[in-house]
Amino acid sequence: DIVMTQAPLSVSVTPGESASISCRSSKSLLHSNGITYVYWYLQKPGKSPQLLIYRMSNLASGVPDRFSGSGSETDFTLKISRVEAEDVGIYYCGQLLENPLTFGSGTKLEIK
């Protein structure tokens, strides 16, 4: 199975500042079709996860453009610019390249 390793475990951010979350996969997530199958999800407290970024760098519908995704074949970053109170929750990276789909252990974002 592909292992997804996230860092940090938690991050505390002042509103208006930026935050970055890293994710590393144990195998390249670049498919031969040129698409990198890493996804980012946010689980707000008491809610279901919601899709933020798909295929490494594409913003999901309705997601503010303060969120952005980037990376290489195995190293990925989610950046949140101008953090707001509504951004609190646990962020997960996930690989959807092959079964079984696997996720990172999550990064908890808190507001200072």
Added chain:
Amino acid sequence: QVQLQQSGAELTKPGSSVKISCKASGYTFTSYDISWIKQRPGQALEWIGAINPGSGGTGYNEKFKGKATLTVDKSSSTAFMQLSSLTPEDTAVYYCARGYLGYWGQGVMVTVSS
């Protein structure tokens, strides 16, 4: 709008089985796979498996083979997951999600306790 409406919370005893549902609306049910994901309290997400509603074809995480069985009823646009031989380690919230997990149900809390 796309919605995945899951059934209600379940309280069951060890050794029993439970079947939870996920009713889809707002799109063509047979056009997207439905995945099932487990989340134990305070833990990360675990993919259980997925089903293609059109063909009925399934793919399972090896860890959940023999534990979970995925089915669909196309006539009601509903996906089902049956969990068998339940133990306290099966206590978790179970989510259904569409396609590349772009839409999620609200989750079902399954509690296994004697």
